[in-house]
Amino acid sequence: xxxxxxxxxxxxxxxxxxSMEALTVSVAAQEFAQAGAGPQPPSAGQKSISSAPPSAxxxxxxxxxxxxxxxPALLSVGFSEDALxxxxxxxxxxxxxxxxxxxxxxxxxxxxxxxxxxVLKSTQVFGIEVKDWLARFEDRPGC
Amino acid sequence: xxxxxxxxxGRQVLATQIYRPEGYVTLLSIDGAPxxxxxxxxxxxxxxxxxxxxxxxxxxx
Numbered sequence: 634x635x636x637x638x639x640x641x642x643x644x645x646x647x648x649x650x651x652s653m654e655a656l657t658v659s660v661a662a663q664e665f666a667q668a669g670a671g672p673q674p675p676s677a678g679q680k681s682i683s684s685a686p687p688s689a690x691x692x693x694x695x696x697x698x699x700x701x702x703x704x705p706a707l708l709s710v711g712f713s714e715d716a717l718x719x720x721x722x723x724x725x726x727x728x729x730x731x732x733x734x735x736x737x738x739x740x741x742x743x744x745x746x747x748x749x750x751x752v753l754k755s756t757q758v759f760g761i762e763v764k765d766w767l768a769r770f771e772d773r774p775g776c
Numbered sequence: 777x778x779x780x781x782x783x784x785x786g787r788q789v790l791a792t793q794i795y796r797p798e799g800y801v802t803l804l805s806i807d808g809a810p811x812x813x814x815x816x817x818x819x820x821x822x823x824x825x826x827x828x829x830x831x832x833x834x835x836x837x
Contacts, residue, residue, distance in 0.1 A: 690795050690796070690797060691777070691795050691800075693820050693821070694820070694821040695799055695800065695818035695819060695820055695821060696818065696819055696821050697816065697817070697818050697819075698799075698817050698818065698819040699815075699816070699817035700814075700815065700816040700817070701814065701815050701816075702804075702812060702813060702814035702815065703804070703814045703815075703816055705812070705814075706804055706806060706809070706812045706814040707783075707814075709806070709809060709812065710783035710784065710785050710787050710789060710806055710809075711783050711784030711785035711786075711787075712783070712784060727821065728818070737777075758781060761784055763781045763782065764782070765780075765781055765782050766779070766780075766781040767779065767780050767781065768777060768778070768779045769777070769778055770777050770778075771777070771778055
């Protein structure tokens with residue numbers, strides 16, 4: 634597959650294939666999402682780093698089964714198409730999440746990254762350096 | 777769970793992950809782009825699913 638074909642594949646995966654599944658999955662996904670509060674736009678001064686103990690419900694192995702709108706959203710904030718290819722690899726994506734009250738371990742394809750909750754971290758997001766990556770649990774059941 | 781970071785173009789991105797027994801949903805929120813509502817669904821892989829995948833496939837003749 635040449636590079637142009639790869640880009641076409643990304644478009645299909647990122648924009649088209651997801652909508653094919655949307656007929657059967659979208660309603661359930663929206664209901665799933667709406668069961669919790671939707672995200673609020675981050676404010677410039679948002680620096681809360683309070684963490685609640687993570688629920689045992691978080692730990693486990695997950696497989697990505699649906700996505701909608703990720704590619705255009707990430708392109709709009711400056712991620713490159715090449716970076717997005719790293720996000721949409723061929724084949725199913727699986728990830729294992731293990732939490733403790735202070736850490737979050739993400740394991741995929743034998744690689745593991747340990748993250749300290751509530752602590753700013755410099756890391757790479759789709760191959761691009763991000764200096765203020767911050768993960769924390771909200772004091773709300775299910776989050 | 778909330779994940780935030782500054783995107784390459786300087787805008788703030790907030791990912792809200794909502795966990796349920798059957799999996800979790802990630803909702804992205806981009807500063808200055810409320811019309812965008814990216815969503816990603818991850819389904820929990822159960823032990824039985826893992827065992828099912830490990831069984832050898834039977835191919836029809």
